[in-house]
Amino acid sequence: MKRRSFHALALAAGLLASTAIFPAFAQNAPSDLIVAQAFDPTSLWPNFNTASDEINAGALITEPLFWTDPKTNKMMPVLALGYEMEDDTTILVSLRQGVSFTNGEPFNADAVVASFTNFMNPDVAPAYGRYASVFESIEKVDDNTVRIKTKSPYPALELALGKVYIVPPAYWAEVGADGFGAKPVGTGPFKLEEWRRDDRIVMTRNETYWGEPLKGIERVILRPVPDDMARAAGIEAGEFDIATNIPIANAAAIEAAGKKIVEVPSYRIFSLELSNLEMHPSPMHDKLVRQAVNYAIDKDGIIDGLFEGRAKHLNGQLLRSNQVGYNPDLTDYPYDPEKAKELLAEAGYPDGFEIDFRFPSGRYVQDQEVATAIAGMLEAVGIRPNMIQLEAGEFLRQLVGRELAPIGYVGLGPADDPDLQMSQYRSDWRYSYVSDPEVDRLIDAGAAEMDSGKRAVIYQELSKYMRDQASVAYLFQNVDLYATGSDVQGFLPRGDQLWMLYGVSVGDK
C-alpha cells in the first residue's frame, strides 16, 4: 500500500513535469510585415557600415537621393528629382520639394549638403572612404538644388551618388553618428518605434510620408535569425512575411508550403584565386597549370548538382551578362580532366603535385561543400589539394592579408560597376592575387574612359586576355534566394542583397 502510494506520486510528478502550459501565441497584426534577416544591425544609419542587413534596416527610415531599381535596372530618383552634368566633373542635382523629416525639419539643399559633408569626412563615415574620395565638393545653389563636383571624371557616378543617405542636419548635430544610429530620423516610409537588440526592430508607418503609402503595411518588424535552417523553418511555418538568405535545400519545401521563392542573381562572383604573386611561389605561376585547374573543374556539376540549378555560369569572365563590358564571345573552360592532365604533364608535372587550398566555412552559401567538391575534382587530375578550412573571420583576415594562397576559394561581391569589379585584380589592389602588367594596363584604361561604348570594348579585351591567361579559375555566379509569404507582392532585392520596400504591398493575392 505504502509502496503503491509512492508509485502514484512519482507518476503524478512525472506528468506534471512533462506537461508545460501553453499560453496562446502572441499574435501579430495582419498589417505587420515581419522580415527575418541573419543579423541585427549595429547602426540604423545606412552610411555607418556596408553590410547589407544594416543598410536594409536603416534605409526604411532614411532615404538616398537615388536608388537603382532592380525591377528596371535603372536609376530611380528618390529624394532627388533628377540630375544633369554641367561638365565632366560637375553635377547639378535638383531636389524633391515639400518633403520633411519626421521630426519636422525640412528636407532641402542644406540637409543634402550636411549629409554629403558627413559622408565625405573619413572620421564620420570611414566605411565609405572609397566612394567619398570621388567627391571634391558640394554646394547649395538654391533651396532645391545642389552642385556636386568630382575630383576627376568618374564613370560610376550614379552608383556613388546613390550611396549617400540624407539625414536631418539639426538633429544630427545634436546626437552625432552614434546617437543617430540608435535613433534615426528620416524622410522614409517608416519611423523607428522600438529596437530590442538582437531581438526585433519595430517600425511604424510614417503618416506624413511624401511618397505612395505601402498598401497593407502598418508596421515593419525586423527579426535577426542567425541560423539558416531556423529562418527557413520560420517562413515555412508562416511566422515571417519575408526571409533573406534561404538555403537552396529548403527552397522546395517552402514553395510546397505555398510561399514564394524570389531568386536574385547575385553580384557575387565565385572563383579560385590562383596566386602568381612573387611572394607565393607555386606551380600556379605557370599559365598551363592555371589552365589545367580550369579544365579540371566540373562547373555543370557544381551548378546543377550542388546548387540544383540555382547558380549561373560565368562564361569564362568576371563581369555579368547584363553589364557594360560583358564579352558575349567568351565561354567557360570546358570540363575536360584528360586535357587538364595533358597540360599538367606539358608543364612538367606528369605526376601532379601537392598544394595548399584555403577556403572558408560559414561565409558563403554551401562553401565547405563546394570547396570539398572542387578538391575532389582537382585530386582526380593529380593536383592534390591540402584542404585548409578557415573560420569566417580568419578567412577574411587572410583574404585581405594576401595569405589566401596559392589556391583560395573566394566569392567577391563588389559594387555594380565594371571598374570597381575589375580593379580588384589590379596587381596593387589589397587582396589581388594577380600580377600581370597587361591586366593592370587595361584596368587603368577602363577606369579613365567615360564613353560607355569605348569602355565596353576595353573590358571585353581585358576579359578575353584574363581567360586566356587563366588568371583565376572561373566557377559560378551566385543566386540569392529570398522567401516571402504568398500575399506579399512586389518584393525584389538587388544583386548586392540590398532591398527597399518601394512598390511592395501585402494582401490581395
Next chain:
Amino acid sequence: MGKYLLTRLLYVLPSLLGVLIICFFLTRLSGDPTHLFMPVDATDEALAAFRAKHGLDRSLPEQFWLFVYNALQGDFGNSLRFSVPAMNLVAERLPATLELAMATLLIAVTIGIPLGVMAAYWRGRPIDTGIRYLAALGQSVPTFYWGIVSIIVLALWMRLLPTGGRDGLTSLVLPATTLATTMMALIIRVTRSSMLNVIEQDYIRTARAKGQTEFVVVVRHALGNSIIPVITVIALQFGVLLGGVVVTETVFSWPGVGRLAIQAIYARDYPVVQAVVLFFAVVFVFANLVADVLYSFVDPRVRLK
C-alpha cells in the same frame, strides 16, 4: 557564514583575473581584427584611424597594461563593433540569458530528480533500464541537432510552438528543453547513483521500521541525504550550460549573451569577448557559491566555516 562567503570570494578573485589574462592573450593572438570591421575596400587612412581609435596600433605589452589598468577600475573597453562599453552589451542581454538558464535548470531538475529517484528505487527493473537509456539518449545527441530537429517537428510540422525569438513563454519552451536535455540526463544519472548509495543505509531501514510512508522514506530520508552530489554536479555543470547557451541561442535566435559571445568571437570584437568570458566566469563562481550555501540547508551536518 558571512565570513565564509567573504573568504570564498577572495579565493575566487585570482581565478577571475587568470581567466581575463588568458582571454586577453588568446584574443590578441588571433590577429589584427581591423579588416573585419571595415569594408574590404576601405582606404588605408580609414584602417589606420580605426586602429588608433581602439589602441590596436600599440605594442602588446602596452595594450595589456592598459587593459589591466582599466579592468581594475571596472572598465572593460568599448566594443569595436558597437562603440559602446562592452559590459553594457552584456548587461543588455543578461535578462534573456538568465531567463533561459533558469527555465533550463527548472526543467532539468523537476524532471531529472524524480526520474533519478525512480530509477534508483526500482533498480534493475525495466523502469530503471528505461530511464537509464533515456538519460544516455539525452547525453548522446548534440545540442544543435536537438534544437533543429525540435524546430522542425514541434514548430514546423505540429505548429505547437514558435521557431524562435523571444516572445513570451511559448518561445521559451523549445530553447529551454533543448538546453535542458544534457543536464537532465546528467542529473538522472547522479541522482540515481547517489540514491543507491543511501537507500540501503541503516537509517532508511529505521525510518521504514518506524512505519513512515514509503514516500516520506524515499523523498525525505533517502533523497534528502543523497542530494548533495546532485547539487555539486549542477553547479559544476553551469560552465557547460553556459557553453550550450552559445549554440542554443543561435539556433533559436534568442537575444542573449551566448549569441553575443559567438558573434564577438567570429568578429574578433576583443573587448566584448573579454566581457562575456568574465561574465560567464562570475556566473559560474556564483553558482558554486550558491551550491555551498545550499549544502548547509539540505544537510544540517554541513556547517560552513
Next chain:
Amino acid sequence: MTQTNTVPSPSQRRGVWRGMLKQIRRPGVAIAVAVVIMLVAMSIFPGLFTSQDPNLQSILSRLKGPMFEDRSGVLHVLGTDQLGRDIWARIVYGARTTLIVSIGAVLVSAALGIFLGLIGGYVGGVTDAVILRLIDMQLAFPVILLVIGAVAVTGQSLAALIFLMGLASWPTFARVIRSEVLTLRDREFVEAARSIGATQSRIILRHIVPNVLSVIMVVATFELSTMILIEATLSFLGVGVQPPTPTWGGMISEGQRYLSQAWTVSLFPGLVISITILAINTLGDELRDLLDPRLARTEN
C-alpha cells in the same frame, strides 16, 4: 564527483574484474561490449566493413536515400550525402577519426588532470591551493569559447583540436583524483609504505595510482561521450576537423542542413553516436556500480 567514497583495496580490485566478467552475461552489457569491440575493429580495419571509398564523390547522385543503387551498380546501403559519398563508408572510416579525436582528448585531459590531481591531493598546502584555483579558472571558461578562440590562432589541425579539447576538460579528472588521494593519503597501507622509508614518487606511483585507476576509468568513459559531442558542436560552429576527413560529428552538422530534403544524411551518424555513447555509458555505469563496495555487498 560522486565517487568520493570509492576506495577499493587491491583485493577488491581483483573482484571488480571478476565481477565485470560475470556482468558480461547480462544482455545489455554483452551488447555494449560487442559494440565497443566492433568500433575498435572499424577504426583499425575499416576495409573489412565496407569496400567503398569514403571520399569518392558523385555530385549527380547526391542526397539519395538508403538502399540506393547507382549507375555502376554499387549499392549504397545507407544512401549518399550532399556530395554523393557513401554514408556507410563515411561512418566506418569516420570511426577512426572520431575515436582518435575523442580518445586523444580524453588522454590529454586525463594526463593533465591526474598529474595535477595527484600532486594537489598528495602535496597539499600552497601547491594544492594553486591547483584548485587553476581548476576554478578552467571550469569557468566555457569549452566552446576556448576552442573557437584558440583554433583561430593554431589553425584547425587535428593535433591542435585534440589538445584544446583535452585542455578544456582536465578539471573533472583533477577534482576526482584529488579527493580520492585526500582519503587515500592517510590510509594504513600508505602509512606503512611511508614508515619503511619509501620515496614520495614511489608512494604515489606504487600505492596511490593503482588505487585510483578504476575511478579514472569511470570518469574517462563519461568524458569520452562528452568529447564526441564537443567535436560535433565544433563542426557545427565551423571549427571542427578539416574536410574531407569524415567524423560522425562533422557528418551530423553537415547533414542537418539537408533535414528537409534528405533527413537520413544526419540521422545515421546521429544514431551511431547515440549507440556508441549508450554502449560506453553502460560500461561506465557497470564499472561504477561494481566499484562501489556497499553496492557490491547489497547485491551478493
